[in-house]
Every structure is written in structure tokens, then in C-alpha cells.
Amino acid sequence: MIQNIQIQLNEHLYIKDPMQSDLGKAMLEKSVELIYEIGFEEFTFKKLSIDIPTTEATIYRYFENKHRLLQYLTNWYWSAMTIEYKYLTNNIKIAEQAINTGISLMINPTKFMPQHPMLSIEKLFGIIIKESTKSYLTHTIEEDNILKIFKPYKDFCNVLASSFLVYAPKFPFAHSLASTCVESILHQCYFMQHLPSLTDCKNITGTKSLQTFIQHLIFNTLDKNK
Amino acid sequence: MIQNIQIQLNEHLYIKDPMQSDLGKAMLEKSVELIYEIGFEEFTFKKLSIDIPTTEATIYRYFENKHRLLQYLTNWYWSAMTIEYKYLTNNIKIAEQAINTGISLMINPTKFMPQHPMLSIEKLFGIIIKESTKSYLTHTIEEDNILKIFKPYKDFCNVLASSFLVYAPKFPFAHSLASTCVESILHQCYFMQHLPSLTDCKNITGTKSLQTFIQHLIFNTLDKNK
């Protein structure tokens, strides 16, 4: 586990860097709690300002809108996950083992990621499961992409795809499989909680069945293409 | 292709059945066009009322809110898809062939689904790709689920899962694989259009590469469990 690493994020995500002031840090901390509790649609800067406490206008001096704040949080998450994955697989020579580590990390980020003094990884994971697709399923996707807003998410998918290619160098769909796995894990977690008939995985005993399913998906697909 | 089938939808989706009046039908037709054009976040009943034309309050007499209207459209889509899948695979004895039909249908609904006098399947498919997850990633998920709002989506996943089980009766993750495939196809379509580095599939030549990827995913996973 890595500690005390300041994650440098895309400066288009904020107007004023929230990490540079106590008030900004409070915005991040409280926004994670509030979005986790009431959901992104119900979340407003007015409500956040009451929790901090500060004024609505002050939050607007840090973030363009609530959407950018969500992108800030998802960027932080995927940046941290990429660092953690690289760290965890650093001395692993066997590709299969690296991939399994990646699956475990994605399913149980709280077990692997270091505790953060400000951001609750558990709540952040909950936000990633429920809200993260809303950060790119928007009408501003093209502009945001030009600003490199989705780079951390792409980076994570890319390091995962690279591990797939070490295991099966001729596999022609490494990137598609990586993004499918990332999204599938998040979806299956959501379905386990809220729409259990859409999954065979159970929440009990540490989500071991989800791990098995994703292993099936990845290794059976890759084995035919080794 | 099936034609002239009136799809009966869950009555909790609307206050007044939009299919029972010309004004209601105009709401459905114009909402598909408008959501397709400007996206669900920018879509409001006020804007829709100008397009129809009618008043905002009148639309509220048909739908509780814009969220229910989105759920109405996604329910219509998955109901129609389930009917179409059952029709297309009706006389197919070979499970592999049925599954391949399902994949084709999901990737190219416009090729298989009958033209609809009111709803543009092409635009509706675009809405499904970009907006459909927003119909269940909400804080009202539990209440909505009790009202059986997600039944058509579950039904489609279930018929797909059933085909998987005909092909590989011992496979323990048929439902997870079905929901993963459905979501993966929609995601890969979105990534092809907007974030191509997250996929290996290309939009050109009729999305054949996506078909190949999903076939890989399904059959390699199922083959090991036959």
C-alpha cells in the first residue's frame, strides 16, 4: 500500500485547486459523504455549503458546477487505482497473477487502497459504482475528452489491457475486454445490492462469486487467444 | 419482423396512458427526438411542450416527471426487444445460432426491429446507449423496483440467459453474463463513438468487430462450462 502520495489532477477539473486550502479539502470530504448519502441528482452546492459550512458562491469559485466536482472525484479514484495496481503488480512476473490482483483490487478497493485522511475510499467506491458513468454519459463528452478529463479512467483500462496482452499477446480485443470488465464489476456490484435477479453473484462471504465470474470471463476469453 | 403489436407497459410508468391519445403519442414521438438531440440532462418538459406544441402542465398530467418518461421509453424498448428476440429465435433449434441472433439484434436493432409509425428505433437506440443506465442508477431504485419498473430489462436479460443455459447447462453465471453482455454492447457502442481508445471495435463496415468481440466473450466463457 502506498501512502502520502499527492495525486496531481487535470487542472481543467477545478477553477481553484481544492487541495490547496482547508476549505477546498472540506468540499471534497463533505461532497463524498453527501453524494454517497443522497445521490448525485439530489446533490446540490447549496446543500454542500450547509454541510461545510460556507456559501454556495464560494464552492462555485472552486468548481464550475457539480458535474466537474463528480469528474474530480472519479479522476482521483482512477488515478489512485492505477498507482495502486502498478505498485501491487510491480514485482509480479506471472501475468495471470497480475490480472488476478487487478480483479481483487477492482472488487475490493477498500482492502488494498491506503486509508485516506480526507476521502473515504468506501464511500468513494459507492459513488463510483452508482454515479461514475454520469461523468461521461453527457452532451459535453467531446469537449471534456479534448480537455483530457477521462485520462485517468483510460489509463487504468490501459494498464489492465497491457496485462491481458502479456498473458495473451495475440488477443485482438484487450481494450474492449478491459473496459468491459471494469464496467461489469461496477454493474454487478450495483445489481447485487439493488437488482439481484440480474446477477448470479452474492454479496455474502466477501463477494467471492463476483471474483470467480470475472476470472471466468477474462481467462476463458484470453485462453483461446494465447 | 413483427408489426402492429401494441406493447402493454407497466401502468406505474404514466399517470395517463400516452398511447390513448394523439397528444400523448406526440409526447412520445417528440421526446425521443428531443432527448436524442440534446441529451437527458438538458431535456425538460418545457422544451418538449414547445415542440409538440402544448403546455408544460399538460405533460405533467401524462408523466410524473421526465425520469418516468425515460423509464417509459426504456421499458418500451426492452419489451419490443424481448418480443423480437423470441420471434427471431422461435424455430431455431441450435442454441449457438439463437445466441448469435441475440447478439446481432442487440448490436443492430434497427436492422431487425420493425419500423414504428411513431418512435424512431434508431434514435431510441441512441437514447438506450447514452441514457438508459440513468433510468435505474437513481435513489428511487428500491421503490421503482417494487413497482416492477425494471421488468422488461430483466425479462430481456433472462431470455438471453436462458439461451446461454441451453448451450451450456452447467454454467453458473448465466444472468451475470447476460447483463454484462447487454451493458457491454451499449458501452462499446458509446466508446466507439466518443472514447475510441477504450475499445478495439470500429464503427466502420457495420460494427462487425463488436459482434466478433461479444461472440468471443460469450462462447469462450460458455465453452469451458459445457
Add this chain to the structure above:
DNA sequence: GATTATTAATAGTAATACTATTATAAATAA
């Protein structure tokens, strides 16, 4: 033709998303 029921429009309100301007505090220079 009168009564009842259905449906749509008018006219609102509270909350949301945002911004221009002012006030306050901190940092630096004279």
C-alpha cells in the same frame, strides 16, 4: 338541453444553477 366527466391551459411557487458585485483578510511594498 342539462349535467357530469374528462382534458388542457393559466398562473402560479419553491428550488436549482449560476453570476456580478461587494466585503474582508492576507501578503507585500513603500
Add this chain to the structure above:
DNA sequence: TTATTTATAATAGTATTACTATTAATAATC
């Protein structure tokens, strides 16, 4: 030390959104 600049936050707004109570108009039935 005081004056000046700079950075930061609060005040006080506005336009839009989401929604509703009430009234008006139309159609159906007695």
C-alpha cells in the same frame, strides 16, 4: 508602520427548472 495590492469569501441577486392548484374548455352521457 502604513499603504497598496492580491487573494478569497459573502451578499444579493437572476433565469431556469420542476412541479402544482385552480380554472377553463371540450366531450360524453342522461
